[in-house]
Amino acid sequence: MTGTATCALITLPSGTTEDGTEVVKERFTCTDVTSDPRVSGEEVLEIETLLYDDHSAPWSVTSATITTEDGVWRGTGDGVLRFDGDGPYNYGETIYRGEGPYEGLTYHCLVAGSNGELVLAGWIESTE
Numbered sequence: 001m002t003g004t005a006t007c008a009l010i011t012l013p014s015g016t017t018e019d020g021t022e023v024v025k026e027r028f029t030c031t032d033v034t035s036d037p038r039v040s041g042e043e044v045l046e047i048e049t050l051l052y053d054d055h056s057a058p059w060s061v062t063s064a065t066i067t068t069e070d071g072v073w074r075g076t077g078d079g080v081l082r083f084d085g086d087g088p089y090n091y092g093e094t095i096y097r098g099e100g101p102y103e104g105l106t107y108h109c110l111v112a113g114s115n116g117e118l119v120l121a122g123w124i125e126s127t128e
Contacts, residue, residue: 003034005043005111005118012046022051032066034120039107041068045094049081057081061094066107071100073107088115097127104128 007030014024030043046063061077079092091112098105109122 001034001036001039001120001122001124003032003036003040003120005030005032005113005120007031007043007116007118009115017050024049024051028115030118032120036124038068038070038102038105038124039066039073039096039109039122041066043067055083057083059090059092061092064094064096066096071098071102073098073102075107075109077109079111086114089113090115090118 007028010027012025012027016022026047028045028047032040032043034040043066045061047059047061049057049059051057059079059081064075064077066073073096075094075096077092077094079090082089094109096107104127105124106127107122107124109120111118111120113119
């Protein structure tokens with residue numbers, strides 16, 4: 001499977017950890033267009049990023065949902081954010097479990113791109 005995600009961002013209330021690390025919480029709403037219609041649809045991601053320095057930061061997808069015409073996928077994931085002169089650039093993976101007609105399937109989605117436009121690559125496999 002290959003495709004793209006076009007995303008809008010909402011920054012949520014954030015804060016700092018006990019050691020002073022800045023924690024940024026964000027919600028992304030994306031339109032995923034892929035070569036596999038089972039994973040093309042609206043994606044909503046809740047992401048928490050830990051900002052340690054000015055060059056890179058790890059992030060975690062605490063909640064992810066893809067809603068398609070036929071069913072729903074729910075997942076979590078991890079990645080890293082790289083900062084450069086053109087803005088943030090993301091690399092990561094989210095693993096989704098299918099619901100409804102997708103029950104028994106797992107979708108592995110690798111991402112690379114900016115906060116607004118990502119390239120997707122992945123595969124769907126049986127979890128049974």
